Amino acid sequence: MGITIQEASRRSGLSAHTLRYYERIGLIHEVERDPSGHRAYTEADLAWLDFLTRLRSTGMPIADMCRYAELRRRGPETTAERRRILEAHRERVRTRIARLTEDLGILDYKIDFYATTEAR
Amino acid sequence: MGITIQEASRRSGLSAHTLRYYERIGLIHEVERDPSGHRAYTEADLAWLDFLTRLRSTGMPIADMCRYAELRRRGPETTAERRRILEAHRERVRTRIARLTEDLGILDYKIDFYATTEAR
DNA sequence: GCTTGACTTCGAGCGCGCTCTAAGCGGCAA
């Protein structure tokens, strides 16, 4: 028996609404149904959802994720392109981390300044 | 003589529209005007805008930035509270970087996997 | 004097990523 949408929601951290939305826009294939028409997720679905949430949390736009998902559905002959997409994305994430780290330094500086100002 | 909005835009990386918007919502005080009513920014304004863009790029919501800006206008007796806001924000940024770094590892793993799959 | 162009205000509009609603169905417990 499959995993209910509530359980999938709990384990993925995505709301049931969002899970249906992701399916509607093709981020995830059409999920299996139980006899009464309710969605029945598999462990593989959850693994894919987990990967999707990582792409999202690293700032990949939904449209790009859709493109990636579409390539994945097309099968193994698209692995090179998928790899290129991930490589480009990785580069953006690295840039992002670098920028955040720099800004963190500014925050440290500012906080120190306040601390010493207060101490005076 | 002051800095025009176009020049402020170029130097801050924010559009002229966004500069006016930031002023409208109180992120920046009412900017000085030249005799014909055009905005004339100062170097201090630009420094503040630069700090604002760092708060934004590190993910602080506009509403929180407004609160911070308001405290700043209220003067030196609000430094302790401003420091606390920045400290809390710094913590979120650190968490953010940690999460991004973790996700970067997943990307590396996935890319390696594609690379070895293609090589076979 | 007239055009041009950059500025002004302020409200409307937009793109993204959800998030919710309305209306309906299926299954179970009392």
Place this chain on the structure above:
DNA sequence: TTGCCGCTTAGAGCGCGCTCGAAGTCAAGC
């Protein structure tokens, strides 16, 4: 049987952060 709950669909609505548009003013150049 009735009530209830959670699921279903498709489309509408929302919050955020801009972004744009319309209508008007002003200064400079021809």
